[in-house]
Amino acid sequence: MADKIKDAKIIFVVGGPGSGKGTQCEKVVAKYGYTHLSSGDLLRAEVASGSERGKTLQAIMQKGELVPLDTVLDMIKDAMIAKADVSKGFLIDGYPREVKQGEEFEKKIGAPCLLLYIDAKGETMVKRLMKRGETSGRADDNEETIKKRLDLYYKATEPVITFYTSRGIVRKIDSELPVDEVFGHVAKAIDDLK
Ligand SMILES: Nc1ncnc2c1ncn2[C@H]1C[C@H](O)[C@@H](COP(=O)(O)OP(=O)(O)O)O1
Ligand SMILES: [Mg+2]
Numbered sequence: 210m211a212d213k214i215k216d217a218k219i220i221f222v223v224g225g226p227g228s229g230k231g232t233q234c235e236k237v238v239a240k241y242g243y244t245h246l247s248s249g250d251l252l253r254a255e256v257a258s259g260s261e262r263g264k265t266l267q268a269i270m271q272k273g274e275l276v277p278l279d280t281v282l283d284m285i286k287d288a289m290i291a292k293a294d295v296s297k298g299f300l301i302d303g304y305p306r307e308v309k310q311g312e313e314f315e316k317k318i319g320a321p322c323l324l325l326y327i328d329a330k331g332e333t334m335v336k337r338l339m340k341r342g343e344t345s346g347r348a349d350d351n352e353e354t355i356k357k358r359l360d361l362y363y364k365a366t367e368p369v370i371t372f373y374t375s376r377g378i379v380r381k382i383d384s385e386l387p388v389d390e391v392f393g394h395v396a397k398a399i400d401d402l403k
Contacts, residue, residue: 222325229388251284278310306365338350382398
């Protein structure tokens with residue numbers, strides 16, 4: 210595994226719910242041909258499959274809580290292996306959610322060369338999620354769950370940013386700007402990798 214993906218760049222994309230991670234990742238895929246792996250999307254696909262594991266996951270996600278670490282990591286790892294031969298880079302979107310998840314990822318897969326910190330204000334994230342909830346069909350895009358997800362983000366994920374800042378790989382991106390301007394900064398951070 211480590212062999213297979215050793216030449217690929219690994220980028221962690223971290224930010225609160227509704228900060229714009231998915232939106233920016235899509236644009237990176239279009240411009241750079243990276244593989245986008247959203248831990249949330251992988252988990253939601255498992256739920257949609259109707260499997261027993263999916264049913265357990267659904268209950269956890271509906272409460273706005275974090276899914277057990279090994280489950281998420283195994284799913285990301287399998288998806289990375291599947292794309293290893295064709296991928297120049299991987300966008301790991303929405304992971305790590307807590308410092309421990311980052312440590313386990315590095316043990317089992319590899320080290321990130323960049324962490325894109327997609328930063329928006331709490332009130333902006335709530336507004337965007339309420340709007341997204343009108344059409345997303347996501348069980349967690351409702352006011353009560355949004356509040357829990359935000360609280361958990363500040364408590365569990367902000368330490369992730371501190372942890373990787375000390376390693377010098379964090380680029381903070383102002384996601385209050387219009388989508389294309391945000392992407393300008395994202396692209397700059399990726400271009401600086403070369
Ligand atoms: N810079 C921006 N300006 C305005 N709206 C934005 C934005 N970035 C994203 N959005 C919108 C698109 C979605 O409906 C919603 C949440 O974006 P998202 O990419 O799904 O976030 P995340 O993946 O971080 O949860 O906000
Ligand atoms: Mg997303």
